[in-house]
Amino acid sequence: MGNASGWSGQAPADARKGPAAAGTVAGAARRACEDAVGMPPSVPARAESALAGPVLAWYDREARELPWREPGAGAWAVLVSEIMLQQTPVNRVLPAYAAWLARWPTPAALAAAAPGDAVRMWGRLGYPRRALRLHECARQLVARHDGIVPDDVDALLALPGIGAYTARAVAAFAYRQRHPVVDTNVRRVVARAVLGRGDPGPPATTRDLAAVEALLPADAERSARFGVALMExxxxxxxxxxxxxxxxxxxxxxxxxxAGSPAYEGPTVRPQRFVGTDRQVRGLLLGVLRDARHPVGKAALDVVWTDDVQRERSLDSLVADGLVDPLPDGTYALPS
DNA sequence: TATACGTGGTG
DNA sequence: TCACCAAGTAT
Known part of the structure; x- marks a missing residue:
């Protein structure tokens, strides 16, 4: 099928910077006023997406109460939540998020810890490299940003573990800026509601960002709320x-x-097996170290997988990733 | 652009 | 049971 993975091409447009960017101050004030009164804009600069109103109203009624959405959640808390939520369901993140922030309430606190402590604290959230990156991110925040999470998308993108989605999520949700926040949920909603496709197909960051940008309300605060509402x-x-x-x-x-809810016919991403892969072996290996309070001997690692070649390869990759530290005495530990 | 990267819940 | 799915990033 033609153009299967593509959302309609829009002019590449990212958000303006800062809260004052949504048109004129007077315009924003007028819209805010109209919103409060529930009146349609008298002289709309451009029609707002038909999605925005209903989605926002639904969000007001149905949104889950999540700790990182509380008014008191700062940018660091939002950042921690976003990293944890990358490919990990909300329910499993909840307890880990609370424990993490209780222990490391600021970037400086985490930066002062050993990377291995971050990996251990990460527990079984999966993709433990995220823990390492978050730790390194904290160190860079201290070294280059006075221990503060930057509010600029480009500065956020330069940080380890922060990509196109997370950078905009932090800017929008923590700093209430106007940016397209495009995750798998948003891609699916837009694919269906706007494009009439059952499945968004493979991601294409530039196009996806442009497609969602075109739907954003003009006002920054409303836009930030629309972003999280679309995800929800x-x-x-x-x-x-x-x-x-x-x-x-x-x-x-x-x-x-x-269109009658047509089935998706485009290219599909074949999910790879997990059982028997290096990922499983890495998980088993790291699990041993995570649960051990002290360095472990090679024998303790050898028992988790019988295939020597695959086990050694997996261990080597963990070392290469900085997730495992081979000590001079032949034992292994989480990085100190 | 395609692939590697954890883990556990669910229909 | 097992394939799919979950707020992606880095290479």
Missing amino acids: LGALVCVARTPRCGSCPVAADCAWLA
Whole structure:
């Protein structure tokens, strides 16, 4: 099928910088006023996406209460939550997030810890390299940003573990800036509601960002709220397997529903096996070190996997990643 | 652009 | 049971 993975091409446009960027101050004030009164804009600079109003109203009613959305959550807390939420479900992040911030409430606190402590604290969230990157991120925040999470997308992108999604998520959710925040939920919602496709297909960052940018409300605060609302809709209603279209606030405007919910026909990303892969072996190896309070001998690692070649390869890769520290006496430990 | 990278819940 | 799925990033 033609153009299967592509969202409609939009002019490449990222967000303006800062809260004052949403048109004129007077314009923002007028919109805010109209929002409060519930009146349509008298002289709209450009029509707001039909999605925004219903999605925002739905979010006000149905949003989950999550700790990183509390008003008191600072940029560091938001950043920690975003890193943990990369490919890990909310329910498993919740306890880890609380414990992490209790122990390291600031970037400086984490920066002062050993990287191995971060890896151990990460527990079984998965993808432990994230713990290492978050630790290194904290050190860079201290070294280059006075221990403060920057509010600039480009500065955020320069930090380890922070990519296109996380940089904008932090700028939008922690600093209330106007940026397209595009995660898998948003990609799916837009693919369905706007493009009429059941599945967003493979990601294409530049195009995806532009497509969502085109939907953003002009006002920065409203835009930031719209971003999290779109994600929430994708997480609770417009889910991958069995979407609950019956309770969707934009069902009436959904292009996919209107088209009869056609099945996806585009290219699919074949999920790779886990059992038997190096990833599984790495997980087993690291689990031994995570649960050990002291360095362990090679024998303790050897028992987790019988295939010597694969086990050694996996151990080597953990060392190469900085996740495991081979000590001079032949034992192994989490990095100190 | 495609692939590697953990872990556990779910239909 | 097992394939799919979960707020991605780095290479």
